[in-house]
Structure formats: C-alpha cells, structure tokens
Amino acid sequence: MLKMAGAILVCLSSALTGYMLAGGLTARVRSLQALLVGLQNLETEIHYGATPLPEALREVARRCGPPTAALFETAARYLGDPAGYTAGEAWQRALEEWRGEAHLRASEAAILNGLGTCLGRSDREDQVKHLRLAREQLGLCLARAEEEAARGVKLWSYLGLTAGPALVLLLL
Amino acid sequence: MTDRTVTGQGLPGPLLAVLPPSLRRLVAEWPVGLAMRVEELRIRLGRPLMVGLNGRDWFVSPRGELTPVAEEAYTVHADDVARMTQLICQASLYAVEEELRSGFVTLPGGHRVGFVGRAVLEQGRVRTLKYLSGFNLRVAREVRGAADPVLPFVVDGPRRRVRHTMLVSPPGCGKTTMLRDLVRQLSDGVAALDFPGVTVGLVDERSEIAGCYRGVPQRDVGVRTDVLDGCPKAEGMLVLLRAMAPRVIATDEIGRAEDVAALEEVFHAGVSVLTTVHGASLAELARRPALRYLLGLRVVERFVFLGRTRGVGTVECIVDGHTLEVLEVPRC
Numbered sequence: 001m002l003k004m005a006g007a008i009l010v011c012l013s014s015a016l017t018g019y020m021l022a023g024g025l026t027a028r029v030r031s032l033q034a035l036l037v038g039l040q041n042l043e044t045e046i047h048y049g050a051t052p053l054p055e056a057l058r059e060v061a062r063r064c065g066p067p068t069a070a071l072f073e074t075a076a077r078y079l080g081d082p083a084g085y086t087a088g089e090a091w092q093r094a095l096e097e098w099r100g101e102a103h104l105r106a107s108e109a110a111i112l113n114g115l116g117t118c119l120g121r122s123d124r125e126d127q128v129k130h131l132r133l134a135r136e137q138l139g140l141c142l143a144r145a146e147e148e149a150a151r152g153v154k155l156w157s158y159l160g161l162t163a164g165p166a167l168v169l170l171l172l
Numbered sequence: 173m174t175d176r177t178v179t180g181q182g183l184p185g186p187l188l189a190v191l192p193p194s195l196r197r198l199v200a201e202w203p204v205g206l207a208m209r210v211e212e213l214r215i216r217l218g219r220p221l222m223v224g225l226n227g228r229d230w231f232v233s234p235r236g237e238l239t240p241v242a243e244e245a246y247t248v249h250a251d252d253v254a255r256m257t258q259l260i261c262q263a264s265l266y267a268v269e270e271e272l273r274s275g276f277v278t279l280p281g282g283h284r285v286g287f288v289g290r291a292v293l294e295q296g297r298v299r300t301l302k303y304l305s306g307f308n309l310r311v312a313r314e315v316r317g318a319a320d321p322v323l324p325f326v327v328d329g330p331r332r333r334v335r336h337t338m339l340v341s342p343p344g345c346g347k348t349t350m351l352r353d354l355v356r357q358l359s360d361g362v363a364a365l366d367f368p369g370v371t372v373g374l375v376d377e378r379s380e381i382a383g384c385y386r387g388v389p390q391r392d393v394g395v396r397t398d399v400l401d402g403c404p405k406a407e408g409m410l411v412l413l414r415a416m417a418p419r420v421i422a423t424d425e426i427g428r429a430e431d432v433a434a435l436e437e438v439f440h441a442g443v444s445v446l447t448t449v450h451g452a453s454l455a456e457l458a459r460r461p462a463l464r465y466l467l468g469l470r471v472v473e474r475f476v477f478l479g480r481t482r483g484v485g486t487v488e489c490i491v492d493g494h495t496l497e498v499l500e501v502p503r504c
Contacts, residue, residue, distance in 0.1 A: 087263035120263040
C-alpha cells in the first residue's frame, strides 16, 4: 500500500515538474508577445500623445492585461513616489520585481534594462528609436523562444509523464 | 508638471515635489515664517544652493540653515540636477519640448521653474535645451488688492468702461502681479467704484498671469475671465476678439511689431486693453520702434509707472495718455 502511494507520488511530481518546465517556456513566449504589444503601445503614447511617462505607463498597463501589466504599472508607481526615482531606476525596480513572473532570460531582461536607461531622457524621435530598437531585439528573442517552446513544451511534458513511471519501475 | 504629492511646513507642495530628496531635506523643515517669505530658489550645478528672500540672496548650508557666506553653503551636485530634471518633467523630456524651448515650466499653483542648459539650434532657432544645469524656482504669490490704488484711474466711472491702460516698469517691480489683480477685480466687479464685472480675455503667453496648469488657471483671475494659455500674444488677442466677445483684453509684456499690430485691431474693435511693458519712462518706451508707433497712435489712456521705492509694486505715478499730465504721484 505504501509502495503504491509512493509510486503515485513519484509519478505525479514527475509529471508536475514536466508541466512546470513546459509552462515556463510557454509563459516566456506569452510574456515576450505581450511586451512587444506593450512597447508598441508605449511608442504610440509617446510619439502621438507626448503623454508623460507615468500616465503613458499606466495607460499601457490598462491595455496590456496581466501579468505584463504589472511591469508598466509598477514602474508608474515608482515614478510617482516622493523618493524621486528617475525613470531608469523606476523601470529597473519594476523589472526586477516582474522578471521572475515572466520567465525571461537574462539577455532579454538586459534589453529591457537598456531601454529603461533611455526612457524619458530625450525628445520624441529619439524615444521612438530606442523603443523600436528594443522591440526589434525582443522580436528576435520571441522567435527563438517560440522555437524553443515548440520543441521544449512537448519534450518536457512527455518527459515528465514518462520519467515518473520509469523511475517507479526501476525502484520496484 | 508633476503629480507627486509632497507636503512641507511652509514651501508650497508643488515646489517641494520637484526638488530631489537631497535638496528637499534642506528646505522642507524651514519654519512657516521663513518659508512664506521665500521668493525663489536658485539651483546651479557645482555652485552653492541659494534662496531669494525679501529681495536679498542667502546661501543654504548642508544643514538647511541660511548663511550669507557662500563657502558654507551646500554645493549642488550633478545627481541633484539630473534628478531635478526628471522630477520637473515627470521623467518625460519628450513631453516638455515646447517648455524646453521657452525655458520654463509652470507647476500646479502657478509656481514656475525656469532653467538653462545648452541650446540645440535648428535653422538658427532654439529647438530644445540639453544638459540642463541651472534652475530658478519662483514662488507664486497673489497679492490681492495690489491694484486698489490704480483702479479708480483705470475705471471710467460714469461710462462704466475700462480705460486702455499700460503698466510700465523695469523687470521685477510687480507689473504682472498688478495686472493679475486688475484683471481679477475688473472681472469680479468693484463695488466701491460701482463697477459691475466685465468679461475679460486674458492672453497668457508665458503662463505667468493666471499660472495655468493643464489649461486651468491656478490663480484667481476673476469669474468672468477667459484665459488663452501659452498662446503668442498677437495671435491670442485676435482669437479672443473673434471667439470670446471680451469687453477687456489683457496681456503681458508687449514690445514686438506684431503685438502692436494686434493691439491696433483690438483698439478699433472697441475693446479695452490692459497690458504691461518693460521700461522706466515714456522716453525710454519711445526709443523702441514698435512702441514709438503705439505711443504715436495716442490711444493708451493711462500709463501706470511702477517701481520699488517703497517695496515691490510701488505706484510711482500715473500719466494721462492724451494730455501726458501726471495724474497722481501717490506718496512720492
């Protein structure tokens, strides 16, 4: 009886681990897709509306929906803080809080960090250039992430499902 | 520009909100009595932090105390200036391109931050400023009743009309404060003179008179006043004339030929004009070609000369525009 319960637990945890790893890959793709839309919206707010950054970030967050909204919303909140954060600092803090949730790689976070250091510091044309560059770079990351997800999601799901029973068989 | 909420004991919240924490710490704890007398704060990169108080400059020490000795003062760092730049424009330089060109932004409450840096030119004109390095925070204070001594000369009692009036003084003598109070009183009505309020159109090119923040006047300019904020004077006067049917049009600091041409239109439309101009005497005004032409028209009915002989806003004398006789030299 105890062996049976242990075997079920091993199978379940193996399957769950597989699904979590596969889920991480899917979440990364979704985050990158949402980020690209968010940055496109931010570009529109800046280029056509010249909307001040806190307001623009909140507007983008409203249109994005969770979980990507949290990045823009948090950055806007830090910008409104009486402590007087610069746009770069506000963005970086928001990014640090949000990054884990988004399953982003270090190289992808670095692109966003680089964008943060330029946000709000120049005229509209220049801002648009920085936003487009970040979107282009993130677009390449998305293509790679989609490729990895296409291979990885199935791999991790099946591996999770099969590794548990295989281990149980070995142990029995 | 900012939506941050910061409160202090004496200095207005909107001004504290644009100060970086390192500078805010120095001035936020000033007692009300001191803070209420502050006229301006001067923040210059690599130089001592200064405060203008009762027409005199003081330095601010690293502990927030006032001192006349520059060496004892807090020196403004690059980080202070960088943070202040971000706070002033809500971390959005792109959103204040027009303000960068004109060299100032207006804060809620009508306070104003002027700044200097390196000008970026485009076809010989200033496109924007970069490397901002100096700020001047000017505290806006209304002086209600500043126009009281002048009103009886501006209002033509029996005809219940407002005379074409020009306020003349060198900079810093209270022209704008006087104009604002004149506008307010003429708009609300003056019971003592049995003058009912009239519709006033105010062209506030530099947002100094009504201190508009996002188009809404932050100072009391009267219940019948329509403010055209940030609009060039010449164009603005004609827009108001066409659109808002004012009985009085007020504007600040005329001097260019196009301003005078627009004023002529207003004169001929039967609308009264209140305006200010830099200068110390009629002879000085006459040396400027556009103003010489305006004086030649002999339409301005009252010249009010302001000075500082007994403090800012002293009415030195009032001159009849037609006879050029001095009507009053109050307590001169």
